[in-house]
Amino acid sequence: MGTHRIFGQKTGKKDRKKSDCLKWPGRVNQGPDFHNSLFFLFLFMAISVSMIPVREVYASIDFEEYSEDLSIKKYIRADLLEKIEPGGWGSEEFIEQMKNAGLIIEDKKDQEKTERKLADLENFSFHKKGRFQFIRYSRDGKSLFVSYLYPSGDADKDDYAPHLYNRNVLAQWEIGTGELAAVWMVLDNPAYAAAMNQDDKTIVYHLDIYEKTDKGVEIIKNQLYLHDLTKDEDESQKILSLDKEDDMVMDAFLSLDNIGISPDLKSIVFSGQMKANPETGGGLIVDVATGKKQVYQYAYESTPPGMPNGAAMVFSPNGKELAVSIPEGKKPVTKIKINILDTGSWKVVRELDPVFMSFKYHDLLYSPDCKYLARTTMADTNGIEIFSTSSGKPFGFFPSLPGPAIFSSDSRFFLNFSSNDYSLGLIDTRSCIRLAGRPFQYPFDGTGLKPAFSPDNRKIAVAGPAKGVNTVQIIEFAVPDEAEIAPFRSAQRALELFKAGLTKEGISMAKEAIRANPSGLYQISYNRQMDEISMPPFLKGELFRRIYDQGLTEKNNRLGVSWEQKKEGLLITEIYPDTPAKKAGLAKGDIITGIDGKKTVSINLLIDIYNNLMPDHQSALEILRNGEPIFLDITPVKGISSQAFYALMGFALSALEARNPLISMQAMDQAKKWVKENRILVTRYLQEQLLIIEAGALAMMGKTEDAYTLIIAHNGFECFGGAFSAMMDSRTAFSILLKERAKLAVAMMLEKDCIPFAPEKDPSPQPHPDLSGTILEPLTKIPLLKASEPLEPSSPSGSDPSKPGPGGTILD
Structure with a gap:
């Protein structure tokens, strides 16, 4: 990802100036299934990362070793099991790469014997310097496809360059068993699986070709390939190659900022800055079947300096429309509109007018039924704006915490992830009201999360960084019923009545809602909403009092440590004074490898055990200290939940x-x-x-x-x-x-x-x-x-x- 540069604008086919440059696209969008990344991360990189800085390590890199041809090897589960068996036909290099990819778990029985097994979803993780590309369920919901880049070498070295050394794996996991079913490994270059067809059979791979200059490492060519997942042969079809020899692109654009790929993989769209008028944005449309290119221009006057043209775009799930966000005004942005293009004619058929003006770090998402378009913003104010695609009007703006968002498979609910409190924010798209968030236990770090809903609407797969590694978790999702939604509907109606002057009725309905679900209302900041219209403070006081009472009953063990996740276990990063951890003799740098005799290679299971320690009950910890195992007894104390403390x-x-x-x-x-x-x-x-x-x-x-x-x-x-x-x-x-x-x-x-x-x-x-x-x-x-x-x-x-x-x- 990032903005890539192709050097040279047209000055003659054989003589191009290296002082002129064309910025190159790095982000690929492919509808809701693929397009679930945090856009602000991309935007930051798109604006600031155009050249990899020269370091000593790059002096030893021979870029001619990187092949411009895509080489992919497919292994089904039976092949993998044979290759990793002691004495099997897998080479040491292959075993090492599988370990780096987090797909092999090793258990050393003694100095001479090591058992290997394939990682399943529960214990799959890889180094934090890798990253996920996309995650999606198969159409039948039986498999989970995960594309990610893993470090192919020692990523802990300071001079490790992920752009050059990371390699891609597309892994297929069986949902019922959690077993690894198949992998597609890219060989010889840093190409990665970027988007997947709706039929689960075809995938688009993206490859950057690098060149080393005296100024740094630059990307000189951008290539896309189609690969058939059903075939065992190592064959891929090159569908697009853009470089400094592409006259049409060089003549039309100063920069290309975004890539969008239609769900059926028939069209590829680039947004960029027009060369003829640098204050005008446009797009490059590529027909995958024929390779034909055409240029279209946005209907706006100017772009803020440093901002990509069309900072977000996404295809509708049925592939019939393309939504593109467009800024107007130089500095600051005075207006934002969203153009809806018909992909048959590539003409604007509707315009959406956002109410919330923030342009920085935002994203667009279609609902699976194509009836809604959500615009998420992460700038001075984080928020979610939802539009009806038929009327073109926004019907709700909701404050939110930074984190990725996704529609449920039935389009009924819109979910926003928050790593601040490990919860899923919920919006009911039918009633246009915010519901209480759903907690999830796993401590994701927030940035770079990629979620995917199962087709049956019951599970959410989340991929991303968590406590020092990259991992995948499956979250169970219970669809809210009418009884759960009712208090929030009453609370919203209470605000409307009070604001309209019906104070007695509004207060009465607010009391009813607070009595029914105080903690849920607090999650949606109902106390702030009451403040905005000056409702009596006793309502807010009772809201907090009831939340406080509920928080006192929550189980909350307290050890007094901070930790992060490592392959060996839970690394202690901080010990707080006068706590059970300090009294037990735990030290900073210790690694917890087992609890109460439960020593497991599954880091996720170890976290579950840690989270469920009983207050006032002694537990035995197995610790790795300076490479040596030791055992300590610890008695957690009953802590106070943050909910009770904040409510107080x-x-x-x-x-x-x-x-x-x-x-x-x-x-x-x-x-x-x-x-x-x-x-x-x-x-x-x-x-x-x-x-x-x-x-x-x-x-x-x-x-x-x-x-x-x-x-x-x-x-x-x-x-x-x-x-x-x-x-x-x-x-x-x-x-x-x-x-x-x-x-x-x-x-x-x-x-x-x-x-x-x-x-x-x-x-x-x-x-x-x-x-x-x-x-x-x-x-x-x-x-x-x-x-x-x-x-x-x-x-x-x-x-x-x-x-x-x-x-x-x-x-x-």
Whole structure:
């Protein structure tokens, strides 16, 4: 991937200037099955990577060794088993490459005997310097095809060049057994399987031909091949070769930025910058069967400097349409539109007008039934915009976390992956509402994930980097039923009613939704949506209180370590003080290879065992330390889930908004107790949030000097850290502190501009629940305490928070 350059523009067929250059495409899009990568990664590379820097290692590379012909070897399972058997017919070089590709697992019984077996889906992984190209299910759902590039040599060396040394494997796994069924290995050059036909029989391979110059390593030719997977012969058909001798391309384009391949593999489209008018974008269309090329031009005036022309494009699953995003305006982008082209005539048949203007790092995805087109953006604001392809109008914009996205096989749901909290965000395309995310256990790193839905809509295969290696996981997907969707529909309707002036009806419906699924509503940021239309803070307080109660029941073991995945096991990268890991004698650099006698070559199984350790139950760890095995006993403590901790902070904030600082202080006392007992790891970001909430409560109770003393003792804040975030989220809760912005800025050691302005007027006191759910009446007057008075976390007006108030619980 990346932008490739072909040197020379036309100055005569035999004399081309090397000072002129044509940027070359690196990304291949082929509808929803293939087009599931994080586009921002490509875009960054497309803009910035055009030449591989010269290093000492490149001086020894003979580029004539790379063949321009595609050589692919197919092995079925029976062949592989024969080759890897001791004394089998597989060469040592073949065995080494299979190990590098993660397809062979070795178990050394002793110094003389090593057992080999083929990796299955459960224990398949390869080096982090490799990357996945695509992942897709077969049409019958019985097989999973995975194309990836693996390091062919020692990838841990600093001078390892993935662009040159990585090799491609297309692996076919049987879903029922998880067994490796067949592999297609590329020999002799770094060509890779880029796209696959819908019939599971034909595949497109992409090959870059390199040339070494005094300035670096450059790509001088770009070739595409068709390969028939059903044949055993090593034969491929070259369907396209573009280089500096291609007069049509050199005459028409200054750059080519993207590649799109139709699902039926009949058409290839390149987007690029026109040579005749550099401020105009266009496309190059190639007919695969005939090799015929034609040029078309976009109907827009200019392109922002440094931006690719048509930053994203995708074919519809039926191959009848091509969607291309188009920016307008030089700097900044003033408009974005999406052209829908008919692939029969290659004429624009519809235009879509996005509401959200961000152009950076975005992608386009069609739903399998072709009724929806999703535009995902990852810039200053991450979001998802979904269009109806028939009307051309957007019917929903949803904030999202960075991560890949995909439609379900039946097009009913749109899913967004988040590695921040290991969850799948869900959008119901029929109701146009956001649903609660689905958790997934495996710790994917986020960037470069590629998902694929099974045809029966029950499984999602995810390929990508996780804890130091590349791997594939199968996630079970339960289709949401009406009972699961109903609370979110009610919550959305409540916002609409309240905004329309029907406050009583809106509050009543919001109570119903909160009672039914508080944690789900929190996942979709319902608290923020209520803030936007100024719904009463007691609703938000009850939302957080119920989430807090749920979070306390979650199983959460705590060892006190950070780790990453290695082939040998789980590498300990950090040990935290006063934790079970520290007390047990674990050390940074240790590798956990077994738990409670369960030593396995399956890294995924080892992670599952680790995640299911029982709190307050002693477990035996087998450790590899400096190459020597040792055994340690460890007793995890019961930790506090992040859900409970964040909910407690949200609850404290909403109590301040209701002008009830005593309730807020009760919540903060509980949070500080957890931190002191080491039951949760608190980052500086969280520390600053806790501290500023406590300072706000102190100031509201008249202990302003104590509040500033607390802030000064922290010895400086990060400008965009927890405190700044907390105050921006709820300025009304910190109105007293914000009234003295200059003093607050000095106390926090920040620039004054970093401190938000105080709201024009303070909110009136309102009712709010305490942590037991008892409704507490609003305070007509905040108790002003002298700085010397001790803080008594009692309920206002002398009431007992352990007993129900006049109104019972807040939702009654």
